[in-house]
Amino acid sequence: MADECAKDRKELTTESGAPVVDNQNSQSAGSDGPLLLQDGHLLEKLARFDRERIPERVVHARGSGAYGHFEVTKDVTAWTKARFLSAVGKRTELFIRFSTVALESGSPDTVRDPRGFALKLYTEDGNYDLVGNNTPIFFIRDPLKFPDFIHSQKRDPYTHVQEPDNAWDFFSLSPEATHQFTWLFGDRGIPKSYRHMDGFGSHTYQWMNAAGEAFWVKYHFKTDQGIECLTSKEAAEIAGNNPNHHHLDLLQSIDKGDFPSWTVSVQLMPLADAVNYRFNPFDLTKVWPFKDYPKHEIGRMVLDRNPDNYFAEVEQSAFNPANFVPGIGPSPDKMLQGRLFSYGDAQRYRLGINHTALPVNRARATEAANYGRDGSMRFDSNGGRVKNYEPNSFNGPAQSNQAQSRPLEMHGMSGAQKATLHREDNDFVQAGSLYRLMTEPEKERLVENIAQGLAAVSCDEIIERSVSHFSQADADYGRRIAERVKALRTSKRGVPA
Ligand code: HEM
Incomplete structure (x- = not known):
């Protein structure tokens, strides 16, 4: 700090770079008179301040972020052709955001709530976003119910507080939430810190290898710090004394070189098994028992750098489950399918159409090259002179024709309907x-x-x-x-x- 104070100071300027003469006194008509419209610096300063807030995330508004890397520790090329997973020892830079779900950006960290575990891996084939939670399951299995579920967890339209009536009413009419409620109200419902919890991709995804063979896959991130949790009483005390407990714990650990890490594993299911498995393997309210599908270690994630600016890097970060790379794709999980739309849509509203070009969100190990142009606040070269249509004869970017994941053969009637029930499919x-x-x-x-x-x-x-x-x-x-x-x-x- 002392050093910072001693440094030469730059001259203060307006937004357009002109020197500011006086930053303490507004221009006025006489020393005690009303203010002058000609005071451009005052008008600009107030107008910018008036526009500082952007919409916070509709869910997961409270969060903390960090940079780090993923390192491959086991050969997984038999299961996926994803290039960032192609060799033992290979490292990929990543950004992670942890969060709570229901309340606002200023709410206390230590509430009983699932924790978000959202990853952006900057791979050489573009960004791969794995947007999971600290729980392997979820409350519902159809995205049509998500807005109602979230309303039941957030503030009531009349009392403007979270109402036990609403949360339990929704639960009592949604038996499929019994598994997640049992998880959430148990010990793991309030982690001691973001470092002391596991992470999960939660959904089933698809991996495809270079030969075109495909597997269903679930991701597990096991904390190397060990699981530690808070009781309801401890959490309430911390919420009162230090509402930023989780945020500061992460920030300070990384600042002092105590880098948290997670051991990453996957469960793999051959594609054909899904048809006759005991329950629907794409049902997000269920786990795959390890005795049926054991975990295989694949890598290690380490967090070792704090963002310099919270708003630029954490608030403006945008994770989208639809961001896949070759070798990884979606499953028919209905919840995942709904999410493939909702995130990009929310981010186009929250941050604008050009949010993908912001430093934290843009591809880093490769360059995005497409015919998307213009839009509000296009702040890069907008493609310069390159043609803005496709196909073209002028050497513009062309499609790869490489299959990303394996297409699925589907049968059945269209219409609103429940997913198929398998032998052990029930909510309990x-x-x-x-x-x-x-x-x-x-x-x-x-x-x-x-x-x-x-x-x-x-x-x-x-x-x-x-x-x-x-x-x-x-x-x-x-x-x-x-x-x-x-x-x-x-x-x-x-x-x-
Ligand atoms: C159909 C169900 C769901 C819908 C429609 C939905 C929708 C959303 C939306 C709109 C956001 C805010 C995105 C933004 O503004 O950047 C969000 C954030 C988030 N969601 Fe979901 N969500 C669903 C289910 C899930 C599930 C099942 C998980 C975990 C397995 C999950 C994990 C997250 C996380 C971690 C974030 C915060 C990402 C960040 O840190 O920026 N969501 N969700």
Whole structure:
């Protein structure tokens, strides 16, 4: 700091580079008179300030970012031709953004909420964005329900606070969320820091190798720092004392050279297995058990550099699940299919059509070359003299004709319909298995967290329907929640529990 203070200062200028004569006193008619319209510096300064805020992300508004790299540690060329994964030891630069989901950019870090785990890998074939969470599953399995689900989690239109009635009402009418609720209200629902949690691609994706063979794939990022979590009480205390807890933890660890890392693995399923697997492998409310599809280590991710400017690099970063590279593609997961549209669309609204050319978002290991032109705030050369149509006879960029992922043969009728049910497809099997995996103290904390939420609900029907979901997952689970909710509600009414 002392050094910075001692440095020669540059001259202060207006936005157009002219020297500013006085930055402390506005121009006025006489020393105590009204201000003058000729004071261009005052007008420009206020007008810029008035426009500082842009729309925050509609979800995941609160977040922290860091740069780092991904290094391949095992040969995966049998499964994918993705060039950034083509050789052991190969490194690819990346940017990551961690986030909470429901509340605003200024909200506390230590809330009970999934955490975003969004990666942008700057590969030689363009940017590959893997936009996941710290949970392997999600609340719903159809993107048509996403806006309603998010509304139920955010502030109520009348009270403008998060309402237990809304969150639990939606849950009680969406049994497929039982698995994710069990995960979220368990110990891992509030990580101790962004460094102490795992990450997941969550969806099933497709990998294709150089011979054109394809595999379904799920990504796992295991924290090398070890999993550490906060209890509801600890989280509430930290939220009061240091609402920026996760953000500062990441920033300060990297600043002092304590670089967090994750071991990256994949689960792989041969394409043909998907047809007859026990449940729908594209259903985002379910995991693939490791006994069916074991994890294969593929690499290591290290975060070692903080962004210099939060707004430029973190707020303006734009991750899009539709950004794939050759060798990697989507699966028929309906949620993923919905997301392939929603992110680019949100970013065109939030940042503008030219956001892909911003330094944090533009391709780095290659150069984007296409016929997209113009639009609001085109701040690069806009393609210069190069022709702006295709096909052309003037050596403009041409399509690659290389298959990125393997096309799928599809059958069936079009129309609004539920996904196919496989042998073990129901909303409760995996939630019950997760509950039974927990130790007794873990179960106690899970039941207490859920009961505290449900006891605040005003409508008996919502509570009964919710308890019924947990009971269908595991009879003991449901019974304990019902008993604890009853005790909490009785004691609130002033009758001893
Ligand atoms: C159909 C379901 C979903 C829709 C429509 C949806 C939509 C969105 C939108 C519009 C944004 C804001 C994008 C921006 O302004 O840059 C966002 C952010 C995000 N979403 Fe989703 N989302 C869905 C499901 C999911 C799922 C299943 C995951 C994780 C597996 C996820 C993870 C994230 C993350 C991590 C971010 C923040 C990215 C960042 O850090 O900038 N979302 N989502």
